Amino acid sequence: MDAAIEVADLRKTYRGRRTGEVRAVDGVSFRVERGEFFGILGPNGAGKTTTLEIVEGLRRPDSGEVRLLGRSPWPHSPDLTRRLGVQLQASAFFEFLTAREQIETFAELYGASKTRAAEMLETVGLAEHANVRCEKLSGGQQQRLSIACALVGDPELVFLDEPTAALDPQARRNLWDLMRGINADGRTVVLTTHYMEEAEALCDRVAIMDAGKIKAVDSPAGFIRTLDAPTRVTVASGQLTDARVKELAAGETVTGDDGTVVFETRDPRRLLTALASEGALEGLAVRTANLEDVFLHVTGREWRG
Amino acid sequence: MTATAELKARTGTRGRAYLSLFKALGRGWIRDRSQIFFTILLPLMFMVLLASVFGSGDTAASRVVAVGDAAVLDGADPDELTVTRVADLDAALAMLREGDADAAVLQDGDTVRIYPSATNSTGGAIAEGRLTSLVDDVNVEVLSAAAPGEPVLATEVEEADGGTLQPIQYLAPGILAWGVAISGVFGAAGTIVDWKRDKLLRRLRLTPASVKTFLGAKVSVNLVVAIGQTAVFLAVAALGFGLRLSAWTWFAVPLVLLGTFAFLAIGVVIGGIAQTSPAAAGLSNLVTMPMAFVSGAFYPLALSPQWVQWISYASPMRYLNEALQSVVVYGEPPTAVLPQIGFLAAFAALVALVSWKTFKFDEL
Numbered sequence: 001m002d003a004a005i006e007v008a009d010l011r012k013t014y015r016g017r018r019t020g021e022v023r024a025v026d027g028v029s030f031r032v033e034r035g036e037f038f039g040i041l042g043p044n045g046a047g048k049t050t051t052l053e054i055v056e057g058l059r060r061p062d063s064g065e066v067r068l069l070g071r072s073p074w075p076h077s078p079d080l081t082r083r084l085g086v087q088l089q090a091s092a093f094f095e096f097l098t099a100r101e102q103i104e105t106f107a108e109l110y111g112a113s114k115t116r117a118a119e120m121l122e123t124v125g126l127a128e129h130a131n132v133r134c135e136k137l138s139g140g141q142q143q144r145l146s147i148a149c150a151l152v153g154d155p156e157l158v159f160l161d162e163p164t165a166a167l168d169p170q171a172r173r174n175l176w177d178l179m180r181g182i183n184a185d186g187r188t189v190v191l192t193t194h195y196m197e198e199a200e201a202l203c204d205r206v207a208i209m210d211a212g213k214i215k216a217v218d219s220p221a222g223f224i225r226t227l228d229a230p231t232r233v234t235v236a237s238g239q240l241t242d243a244r245v246k247e248l249a250a251g252e253t254v255t256g257d258d259g260t261v262v263f264e265t266r267d268p269r270r271l272l273t274a275l276a277s278e279g280a281l282e283g284l285a286v287r288t289a290n291l292e293d294v295f296l297h298v299t300g301r302e303w304r305g
Numbered sequence: 306m307t308a309t310a311e312l313k314a315r316t317g318t319r320g321r322a323y324l325s326l327f328k329a330l331g332r333g334w335i336r337d338r339s340q341i342f343f344t345i346l347l348p349l350m351f352m353v354l355l356a357s358v359f360g361s362g363d364t365a366a367s368r369v370v371a372v373g374d375a376a377v378l379d380g381a382d383p384d385e386l387t388v389t390r391v392a393d394l395d396a397a398l399a400m401l402r403e404g405d406a407d408a409a410v411l412q413d414g415d416t417v418r419i420y421p422s423a424t425n426s427t428g429g430a431i432a433e434g435r436l437t438s439l440v441d442d443v444n445v446e447v448l449s450a451a452a453p454g455e456p457v458l459a460t461e462v463e464e465a466d467g468g469t470l471q472p473i474q475y476l477a478p479g480i481l482a483w484g485v486a487i488s489g490v491f492g493a494a495g496t497i498v499d500w501k502r503d504k505l506l507r508r509l510r511l512t513p514a515s516v517k518t519f520l521g522a523k524v525s526v527n528l529v530v531a532i533g534q535t536a537v538f539l540a541v542a543a544l545g546f547g548l549r550l551s552a553w554t555w556f557a558v559p560l561v562l563l564g565t566f567a568f569l570a571i572g573v574v575i576g577g578i579a580q581t582s583p584a585a586a587g588l589s590n591l592v593t594m595p596m597a598f599v600s601g602a603f604y605p606l607a608l609s610p611q612w613v614q615w616i617s618y619a620s621p622m623r624y625l626n627e628a629l630q631s632v633v634v635y636g637e638p639p640t641a642v643l644p645q646i647g648f649l650a651a652f653a654a655l656v657a658l659v660s661w662k663t664f665k666f667d668e669l
């Protein structure tokens with residue numbers, strides 16, 4: 001069977017009269033298998049949206065090849081678009097319609113029923129706001145409505161461009177559950193995000209993108225494994241004598257300031273057991289390497305979110 | 306599935322998509338108060354204003370202030386001239402300046418001095434004309450008495466243009482043509498700028514409905530709006546302002562639809578150039594305002610300078626106005642307005658071609 005998405009050496013340069021040339025996408029290749037949850041992680045302006053829009057067939061690349069469910073996304077064909085669900089970074093609605101009218105219109109375009117439309121409103125938690133005009137919904141509610149519109153046609157392949165950007169933490173968690181559910185149903189999901197923990201929590205594989213290039217692709221666990229970074233264990237100072245700290249560190253790095261002692265260890269289990277038996281757990285914080293460290297490692301730049 | 310069955314299924318899907326888009330866009334239109342204002346209320350307001358400006362004035366009696374005796378005014382017809390008397394010229398001139406009189410008259414022996422109002426020059430000119438003809442009448446009487454049996458020429462005024470042409474009869478088609486033009490131009494330009502901003506069209510391009518279906522639904526909404534606008538406007542003009550509708554009035558519908566195509570095409574060109582809503586509105590004004598003035602929308606083209614009449618040949622509003630006037634007011638059959646129809650169609654096709662060729666779909 002074909003891959004869900006195959007992209008080879010995409011390039012896109014924007015030419016503006018004032019801005020000059022911007023190489024938004026600069027030689028991007030990747031492959032997404034069917035049923036996979038694929039994330040594109042990168043800072044503002046990395047080229048995530050442009051890449052997604054090219055893959056969806058909204059923009060023509062300057063060069064490169066895209067296969068979407070085994071065929072070209074350009075020119076548009078209803079047979080292909082029927083199988084896609086798309087949430088664009090900027091919500092796009094019919095003016096002056098209520099949330100219900102909005103999603104019912106999209107449902108009709110995809111040949112889905114009114115019941116399905118109502119279910120989707122319920123799923124994204126907008127049932128009480130069904131009769132509110134779209135422009136009166138909050139930013140996060142609009143985002144959820146736009147996701148509901150993406151899912152109403154029961155798509156095989158779902159594109160979500162920063163779906164959780166405007167959401168509060170509670171709504172973000174709810175949406176994570178929803179996205180996991182979509183993927184568990186066998187749908188392929190492609191997600192872009194700024195949030196490290198989101199990519200870690202949801203994605204089977206993550207592409208790290210910066211300045212128009214994909215720097216690396218791997219599973220979150222795989223990335224962290226290759227990074228092979230020590231675990232940082234922090235406790236409040238004053239619980240251990242300097243000599244004891246040195247002993248516990250067993251030759252590994254120890255740093256610290258007035259209030260804290262920070263161990264960087266490859267054997268967190270041994271260290272934590274020892275600290276526990278000393279009763280020196282006040283102010284304890286354990287931080288394992290995460291995608292943030294991976295980003296620093298891969299791009300050589302600090303993550304700014 | 307056989308080929309025809311498949312074709313049927315496809316048209317069925319497209320038909321359903323068209324209907325749901327038409328419904329969504331139509332609902333949006335009805336709920337947008339500013340649209341209702343621009344397409345329905347604004348033309349009606351112009352009709353009220355212009356009908357009262359042109360409707361009065363030339364029928365009311367001129368207000369003349371006589372200085373002293375001014376015996377020539379004794380024979381004045383009170384329907385044409387209402388006379389007030391003051392003692393001296395200064396008082397009379399003050400009244401002119403205040404706009405309380407249209408002309409002052411001072412008779413000094415055989416000389417009748419007329420001071421027409423400069424403050425209200427139209428009223429002044431009318432008063433001057435009436436006073437001059439009053440003096441002429443008095444002269445004829447005097448001469449006839451001196452030389453009886455000598456024949457004199459008499460004038461009789463008949464109403465031309467097929468009977469009583471009240472101002473509303475020529476105002477209504479013009480204002481309607483203008484109303485159709487602004488709702489078409491502003492509507493299309495505003496919509497396209499909105500699409501550039503809110504990316505609705507990009508989202509819809511990724512649904513199974515084709516962009517053509519969507520544009521078709523959008524144009525259909527505009528055409529239905531134009532018909533509604535025409536019906537409301539003509540009904541108010543007929544019932545409220547005494548516009549007499551001919552038997553061919555129904556033919557206004559295809560004329561307005563054709564005009565709407567032309568104006569939508571102009572709006573698409575403007576929407577392609579403008580990047581923001583204020584820019585779109587400004588450019589639309591820049592096109593429709595001068596067009597209204599060179600097209601005889603607000604006053605008869607025949608009264609305009611020659612160069613304006615020349616420019617008007619390039620304006621679609623002129624042809625829509627003429628065609629509407631012919632069928633709605635003069636009751637001429639559609640065959641009489643074939644040249645206008647031909648021009649409107651050619652214009653619509655040309656501008657549509659230009660907008661299609663110059664439009665940057667990538668911006669949507």
Ligand SMILES: Nc1ncnc2c1ncn2[C@@H]1O[C@H](COP(=O)(O)OP(=O)(O)OP(=O)(O)O)[C@@H](O)[C@H]1O
Nearest residue numbers: 014016022024042043044045046047048049050051
């Ligand atoms: N329509 C456009 N015209 C010109 N330049 C553009 C356009 N869209 C994006 N760019 C530029 O291309 C680069 C990549 O933009 P893109 O929107 O793909 O980034 P992104 O990774 O999605 O960023 P964000 O996280 O902020 O959404 C940026 O430098 C941006 O300024």
Ligand SMILES: [Mg+2]
Nearest residue numbers: 048049050089
């Ligand atoms: Mg983006």
